[in-house]
Amino acid sequence: MNKRILLSLVTVVAVLAIVSSATIAYYSDTEKSTGNTFMAGSIDLEIDNESYYNGEYQPGTSWALDDLTDQLFFNFTDLKPGDWGEDTVSLHVESNKAWACANITLTESKENGMTNPESKVDSTWGQWGGELDDNLSFVFWIDDGDNVWEQDEQKLMSGKASDLPQDGTGVTYTLADSEENNVGGSKGDPLCCGSTYHIGKAWCFGEMSINRAPEAAYDGPTDDDVPDNYFTCDGSNVGNESQTDTVKGDITFYAEQYRNNPNFTCDSWTP
Numbered sequence: 001m002n003k004r005i006l007l008s009l010v011t012v013v014a015v016l017a018i019v020s021s022a023t024i025a026y027y028s029d030t031e032k033s034t035g036n037t038f039m040a041g042s043i044d045l046e047i048d049n050e051s052y053y054n055g056e057y058q059p060g061t062s063w064a065l066d067d068l069t070d071q072l073f074f075n076f077t078d079l080k081p082g083d084w085g086e087d088t089v090s091l092h093v094e095s096n097k098a099w100a101c102a103n104i105t106l107t108e109s110k111e112n113g114m115t116n117p118e119s120k121v122d123s124t125w126g127q128w129g130g131e132l133d134d135n136l137s138f139v140f141w142i143d144d145g146d147n148v149w150e151q152d153e154q155k156l157m158s159g160k161a162s163d164l165p166q167d168g169t170g171v172t173y174t175l176a177d178s179e180e181n182n183v184g185g186s187k188g189d190p191l192c193c194g195s196t197y198h199i200g201k202a203w204c205f206g207e208m209s210i211n212r213a214p215e216a217a218y219d220g221p222t223d224d225d226v227p228d229n230y231f232t233c234d235g236s237n238v239g240n241e242s243q244t245d246t247v248k249g250d251i252t253f254y255a256e257q258y259r260n261n262p263n264f265t266c267d268s269w270t271p
Helices: 002-023
Strands: 045-053 063-066 084-093 098-110 136-143 155-160 171-176 196-205 207-210 231-234 246-257
Touching (some): 045 246, 084 098, 136 207, 196 231
Antiparallel strands (some): 045 063, 136 196
């Protein structure tokens, strides 16, 4: 009798095990997504510069692509009437599309004492008493990267250093915003990732005249193919008033994200 009971119990347990096993043997599938991430993107504007002074390459005011720290576009401390220079700046936004603006602020137009010849014709003093700014001519244009202003390249601005305000605000120029594009694109186009944008700039201590060169691929402003009358700087009318004067200024470039920011204008930026 006990043997029968034991056998029955074993049979019941076996049946239950089979039934239990059958109840969890349904079709199944598992999907798992690992490493989900949010990471902020970046806007990194980098700049390089190629500089010439009286036709000679200037390593001290030239540099490879980099963020601006202590680099100077202009650092010439022994000017004579008739001196001139040319630079080409290139701007790069590597990762994301961006709007871009530039600001030029005059921070000083100073008398630095009086030489004997200057004292006979000049009696002004102080941070804004200099006359050098009245005799420094500038022009900026959209360049193709060869340091020569060509007939098909757009002018951005021109004038004297003294045209800039003397209140520390400077003048802001649009490179690319929602209303205009001055770097070779269409209206409303931002700077695009991986592209290079060139701005040429020339200056003259005196009166500047530029006869824009025919469209070509030049090797800098002293290329033999550049016309002889391409650039002239006439310093014959510069008087002794500007002797030892200094002009200083800040040049600021600004980039702001394009995505989710369709209505940005450079007027809204405060340097």
